Amino acid sequence: MDGKVALSRRTALFGTAGAVIAITLSPKPASASLQPATEAAIKKLIGEKTLTEGRITLRLPPIAENGNTIPLTVAVESPMTAADHVKAVHVFADRNPTPDVASFTLTPAMGRAEVSTRIRLGQTQDVVAVAEMSDGSLFVGRQEVKVTIGGCGG
């Protein structure tokens, strides 16, 4: 059990380092262009606003054999106090037939901005999360999932 904990912590550390490198070196940062339908879905929910990369962690399996049920956790860095908290988190699947996945309304009573669910992805694609903060600032994060068998009934 101890070994497992240590391993997962190490994996998490490497994962974090990898993410930092990916953000600085990857030719496809979080601001890389999204599908027009995804852009439209985001605009519909938050309007024409500037999104800042960061603060959001999307936990998803890198490879999903079955697109019908993929575990997703979204965590946003925030003290979750009355003065400074996450008001909403919107999740989009960039290449699903309709990009909207879910919108979460959060409150300071939660203490931590963390939510989990299970989602369907029709094909390999990026999952995008947008967080609305209580001060009006907006953050965006994205994570790719490789899907072996799509999950949109098609």
Added chain:
Amino acid sequence: MAAPIGQPRVRLPSNAKAGDIIEIRTLISHPMETGQRRDSSGNLVPRDIIKTFIATFDGQEVFRMDLHPAISANPYIAFAFKAEKSGTFEFTWINDAGTRATSRSELKVG
């Protein structure tokens, strides 16, 4: 015709210390029909999903989720909650037709 909303299942610690952040995990049986699937005779199966989930604590809304067809069948929803005092959670699931399922859980803090 809308699919029946199954029995909700909710898991949370029955006891917590003040200030603890607990995780509340919920599951409800429902097909979450996307409206894009065809039946064996080639007809589109109409959309029928749980589209809203609301959690209140002592009557105060603490968390809400708007679901789309991209949420898997038998929706699993989990979220964090900071235990400050004892009280009662009420969880509500609402489908496209407006039918509701509710579940209550007690939280003891002490």
